[in-house]
Amino acid sequence: xxxxxxxxxxxxxxxxxxxxxxxxxxxxxxxxxxxxxxxxxxxxxxxxxxxxxxxxxxxxxxxxxxxxxxxxxxxxxxxxxxxxxxxxxxxxxxxxxxxxxxxxxxxxxxxxxxxxxxxxxxxxxxxxxxxxxxxxxxxxxxxxxxx
Ligand code: T46
Numbered sequence: 793x794x795x796x797x798x799x800x801x802x803x804x805x806x807x808x809x810x811x812x813x814x815x816x817x818x819x820x821x822x823x824x825x826x827x828x829x830x831x832x833x834x835x836x837x838x839x840x841x842x843x844x845x846x847x848x849x850x851x852x853x854x855x856x857x858x859x860x861x862x863x864x865x866x867x868x869x870x871x872x873x874x875x876x877x878x879x880x881x882x883x884x885x886x887x888x889x890x891x892x893x894x895x896x897x898x899x900x901x902x903x904x905x906x907x908x909x910x911x912x913x914x915x916x917x918x919x920x921x922x923x924x925x926x927x928x929x930x931x932x933x934x935x936x937x938x939x
Contacts, residue, residue: 796853796893797934800872803891807858811885820885822858822910828889830856830912837862837908841901848896851921856912858887859898864905871895873931881907895927 809827812819824831838847848868859868865882872894879888882902887910890896898907913919921927 796851797930799891799893801870801875801877801894804870804877804894805889806879806881807887807889809860809885809887818885822887828858828887828910832910832912833914834911835909836911837906838898839906841866841905841907843901843903845901847898847901847907849922849924851895851927852892853919853921854892854913855919856892857890858910859890860884860887860908860910862906862908864902866901866905866907867899869897869899871897873928893931895921895924 807827809820809822812821822828822832841847859881861881862884865880868879868881868888868890870877870879870888870890881888901907921930
């Protein structure tokens with residue numbers, strides 16, 4: 793498992809989950825340690841997000857997550873304190889893997905969008921860094937320590 797202070801946006805990425813296509817519709821499977829590199833301990837989902845609203849605005853110290861646009865679309869800005877990337881999720885057979893130590897913001901939710909989140913740990917508020925300045929400082933201090 794990657795250490796939060798050493799992670800970069802390049803440790804995150806979109807995983808193609810695949811789909812079982814039938815005339816009656818599609819089905820996508822996610823399996824622990826096969827499709828994703830962690831064991832799912834918690835699932836939650838964001839929905840009914842009003843137009844123009846954003847979610848996230850924090851980083852996690854230990855949590856690994858897979859974000860899926862189960863319906864609709866939204867953009868995820870991931871930020872390691874040095875580099876920012878914006879990823880659009882708009883298909884239920886793609887998931888964005890986010891490792892610990894990455895600031896994220898979810899924006900541009902389409903009407904009716906659902907963000908399904910598979911998470912590696914139970915809910916723990918102590919795992920959150922909700923102050924961007926503290927996040928930047930901790931990442932910077934680690935970079936300086938490594939050099
Ligand atoms: C993330 C993004 C994508 C709980 O009680 N249990 C839970 O498991 C979660 C996730 C949240 N909560 C409570 C804590 C807050 O009172 O639900 C409320 C809203 O949580 P938060 O403000 O953290 O919501 P988001 O949308 O900003 O962030 C959530 C996740 O917390 C976070 O891990 O990456 O979705």
